[in-house]
Amino acid sequence: MYAFTVDTSAKAELYRDLRSALDALTADEPDAVANMANAAALIWQYLPDLNWAGFYRLVGSELVLGPFQGKPACIRIAMGSGVCGTVAATLATQLVDDVHAFPGHIACDADSRSELVVPVVRDGMLIGVLDLDSPIAARFDAADAAGVEALAALLAGRI
Ligand code: SME
Secondary structure: OOOOOOOOOOHHHHHHHHHHHHHHHHOOOOOHHHHHHHHHHHHHHHOOOOOEEEEEEEEOOEEEEEEEEEOOOOOEEEOOOHHHHHHHHHOOOEEEOOHHHOOOOOOOOOOOOEEEEEEEEEOOEEEEEEEEEEOOOOOOOHHHHHHHHHHHHHHHOOO
């Protein structure tokens, strides 16, 4: 059983605790799927107001669905397509306050209103993206982006 103390009252503390928990969960495990699955579950459990959290992995020249929490989702996303494909093509985080205003947004879950996608990069090479969706518009801010980027940086060596 894994039980973590996570302070959800302030974002900096929340992400610090999440990073520590993720570190503990993945430090001794070499299997990428297991680590992505536990990362998605941890994020899903502790971040409020999400309707989807998970990974798309770079497989060949496209993104393919990885471990996640939420409704079944689109399986393959072309580079440059939608929010995830844009992040994969540019290696830059996307903070989308209103997904309906994002050109080419791919609606996997009609409930999604805002989205945060960060690249997972190791040694300058794209491994995949970590995608969080919320049913609330403008759910994510710069503190969320920085916090989730820190989680992705930790995971990059472990998936
Ligand atoms: N909305 C994403 C697709 C993935 S789902 O949100 C899980 C996009 O536009 O890339």
